Amino acid sequence: MAAKKPQSQSAEDRLIARHFKPIARHPGAFGLVDDAAVLGTPPGHELVLTVDAIVGGEHYFPDDPPDAVARKALRVNLSDLAAKGAQPAGFLLSLALPKSVNENWLKSFARGLSADAKRYGCPLLGGDTVRTKGPVMISVAAFGTLPAGTMVRRTGAKVGDHVVVTGTIGDAALGLKLRLQPATARRWKLATKQRAHLAARYLVPEPRNALAEVIRTHASAAMDVSDGLVGDLTKLCAASGVAAEVEVARVPLSAAARAALSAEPKLIESILTGGDDYEIVATVPPGKLATFRAAAKAAGVPVSALGRVVAGKETRFLRPDGKPMKFARGSFSHF
Amino acid sequence: MAAKKPQSQSAEDRLIARHFKPIARHPGAFGLVDDAAVLGTPPGHELVLTVDAIVGGEHYFPDDPPDAVARKALRVNLSDLAAKGAQPAGFLLSLALPKSVNENWLKSFARGLSADAKRYGCPLLGGDTVRTKGPVMISVAAFGTLPAGTMVRRTGAKVGDHVVVTGTIGDAALGLKLRLQPATARRWKLATKQRAHLAARYLVPEPRNALAEVIRTHASAAMDVSDGLVGDLTKLCAASGVAAEVEVARVPLSAAARAALSAEPKLIESILTGGDDYEIVATVPPGKLATFRAAAKAAGVPVSALGRVVAGKETRFLRPDGKPMKFARGSFSHF
Numbered sequence: 161m162a163a164k165k166p167q168s169q170s171a172e173d174r175l176i177a178r179h180f181k182p183i184a185r186h187p188g189a190f191g192l193v194d195d196a197a198v199l200g201t202p203p204g205h206e207l208v209l210t211v212d213a214i215v216g217g218e219h220y221f222p223d224d225p226p227d228a229v230a231r232k233a234l235r236v237n238l239s240d241l242a243a244k245g246a247q248p249a250g251f252l253l254s255l256a257l258p259k260s261v262n263e264n265w266l267k268s269f270a271r272g273l274s275a276d277a278k279r280y281g282c283p284l285l286g287g288d289t290v291r292t293k294g295p296v297m298i299s300v301a302a303f304g305t306l307p308a309g310t311m312v313r314r315t316g317a318k319v320g321d322h323v324v325v326t327g328t329i330g331d332a333a334l335g336l337k338l339r340l341q342p343a344t345a346r347r348w349k350l351a352t353k354q355r356a357h358l359a360a361r362y363l364v365p366e367p368r369n370a371l372a373e374v375i376r377t378h379a380s381a382a383m384d385v386s387d388g389l390v391g392d393l394t395k396l397c398a399a400s401g402v403a404a405e406v407e408v409a410r411v412p413l414s415a416a417a418r419a420a421l422s423a424e425p426k427l428i429e430s431i432l433t434g435g436d437d438y439e440i441v442a443t444v445p446p447g448k449l450a451t452f453r454a455a456a457k458a459a460g461v462p463v464s465a466l467g468r469v470v471a472g473k474e475t476r477f478l479r480p481d482g483k484p485m486k487f488a489r490g491s492f493s494h495f
Numbered sequence: 496m497a498a499k500k501p502q503s504q505s506a507e508d509r510l511i512a513r514h515f516k517p518i519a520r521h522p523g524a525f526g527l528v529d530d531a532a533v534l535g536t537p538p539g540h541e542l543v544l545t546v547d548a549i550v551g552g553e554h555y556f557p558d559d560p561p562d563a564v565a566r567k568a569l570r571v572n573l574s575d576l577a578a579k580g581a582q583p584a585g586f587l588l589s590l591a592l593p594k595s596v597n598e599n600w601l602k603s604f605a606r607g608l609s610a611d612a613k614r615y616g617c618p619l620l621g622g623d624t625v626r627t628k629g630p631v632m633i634s635v636a637a638f639g640t641l642p643a644g645t646m647v648r649r650t651g652a653k654v655g656d657h658v659v660v661t662g663t664i665g666d667a668a669l670g671l672k673l674r675l676q677p678a679t680a681r682r683w684k685l686a687t688k689q690r691a692h693l694a695a696r697y698l699v700p701e702p703r704n705a706l707a708e709v710i711r712t713h714a715s716a717a718m719d720v721s722d723g724l725v726g727d728l729t730k731l732c733a734a735s736g737v738a739a740e741v742e743v744a745r746v747p748l749s750a751a752a753r754a755a756l757s758a759e760p761k762l763i764e765s766i767l768t769g770g771d772d773y774e775i776v777a778t779v780p781p782g783k784l785a786t787f788r789a790a791a792k793a794a795g796v797p798v799s800a801l802g803r804v805v806a807g808k809e810t811r812f813l814r815p816d817g818k819p820m821k822f823a824r825g826s827f828s829h830f
């Protein structure tokens with residue numbers, strides 16, 4: 161290597177300046193020139209902090225479009241902020257890249273990240289980029305704000321509360337099955353549009369940030385559904401020291417999921433336990449259900465009431481005959 | 496798989512409860528029961544945010560003691576907070592684990608993390624644990640507090656300021672060389688204690704958090720030295736629109752580094768550009784140098800003045816004969 165003058169930019173600095181500096185629009189990001197960012201909170205407010213990582217080959221397919229990968233990495237965190245009742249304030253990005261990742265991948269990745277940072281009002285505050293001999297890993301730490309002391313926790317569910325969930329459940333789990341075995345679509349008798357719907361729901365979540373303020377002001381407990389409705393509601397109830405009884409028939413399904421389920425009734429287990437929904441499950445006191453419904457409608461987010469919080473330790477999903485379902489696995493886990 | 500009731504804890508939940516819950520002592524961590532944490536700042540203060548990741552086989556050796564790996568992961572971030580003048584407030588941990596990582600590794604890792612979280616007053620606020628088919632990756636997002644608007648940036652260096660650095664430079668780079676080629680120690684004629692000093696400096700950084708308040712109140716610009724003094728000072732000066740002239744003879748060296756350098760004079764290049772020092776390089780206005788020195792002494796942190804900030808674009812490291820050194824590479828980069 162020829163002797164040269166010290167450079168003011170390393171290869172990593174140049175990568176950051178090229179791809180990520182344009183996304184760092186928050187004044188506290190200082191255009192990523194510094195090695196730290198600053199973030200203030202309005203008086204009387206505090207920060208909600210969450211971190212979620214995704215790994216190539218574990219949480220997405222290595223050949224997924226890079227912009228979709230970026231969106232997923234950010235949105236799984238936005239979903240946590242929404243479920244806690246917080247408004248997005250910004251995020252830090254930690255990116256481990258193998259040498260196989262090229263400029264085009266990074267360009268597309270940064271484009272997806274930039275679009276969602278703008279869409280959700282959640283600017284990039286800073287980051288770190290490192291080399292790995294393994295798969296791509298993307299870790300996002302996301303920050304939201306809310307009035308101090310008002311974060312919606314998992315622990316506040318009370319006996320008698322309604323169990324509610326946003327959107328539809330099971331689409332992403334079915335989308336993953338289709339991705340792994342495309343021939344399944346024929347067995348499920350899915351229309352092209354239905355296939356596309358399920359595939360899209362797995363590829364990129366649609367976090368419910370529009371509902372954050374409604375959750376914060378109405379829910380006694382909430383969390384986002386990332387590891388399956390059964391497992392996540394069971395966790396929420398356990399954290400609250402209660403249980404729940406849910407009517408399986410009231411779990412909201414998309415037209416595509418209904419079609420698949422009608423062709424293959426045993427899919428109900430995948431739908432309820434498969435994960436990657438990124439909807440919000442919440443408990444709402446009886447006196448607040450009507451205003452919750454109205455506020456959700458005003459926010460444009462569909463919500464369904466599925467059952468009630470009860471005393472006890474066993475959260476049950478009841479069939480139309482009133483008998484509780486048994487599940488091969490309660491919740492999705494990469495471990 | 497036998498049918499079973501839904502569980503309220505996944506394998507990941509159990510891992511977290513076993514190893515990381517005891518470290519999450521901050522009230523806003525809610526004992527890691529929730530999927531988010533809350534963090535407030537004192538009135539008139541704001542948060543400094545930083546993120547740094549380390550990867551097995553890139554930033555540490557896979558057979559390094561797990562407690563040392565945990566300390567390194569946290570301390571490289573604490574070092575950033577110190578250089579920005581912030582007091583540690585907490586951190587989020589994102590951990591990608593291959594199946595080869597066992598309970599003993601995790602136990603030791605958590606022990607090291609716990610000890611440093613306590614030592615530096617920087618509690619675990621939350622985290623995420625994911626599977627990877629690649630090496631271990633540990634990403635830490637760390638948060639500090641300081642009075643709003645007072646973060647010490649890279650951009651404030653002014654012509655005439657003194658260039659100062661904490662501790663000693665080059666130890667970690669030499670420690671890494673020893674680790675890669677243990678026989679080198681004989682060529683360098685190192686005593687056992689000197690070998691151990693260099694090895695320890697590479698294994699676990701000693702971030703200068705004791706100096707954070709002194710940096711905040713005295714420095715016009717600062718950053719931590721992670722990619723080599725030459726490259727990092729060059730970056731700081733470029734960000735400030737100035738240059739610096741440093742006398743190489745005034746760069747502080749440990750007894751071990753002096754011994755190695757005397758046996759092999761060309762090591763000066765590794766010492767100045769090798770990285771992993773985790774000292775702080777700062778610029779201090781002439782009128783503040785005396786009080787800076789006194790305050791650093793009171794904080795127990797050795798500091799050295801190396802040269803001055805000058806006009807221009809080329810930061811130079813001058814030999815005793817006044818001629819600028821040339822470097823094969825200006826700064827360490829994993830890219």
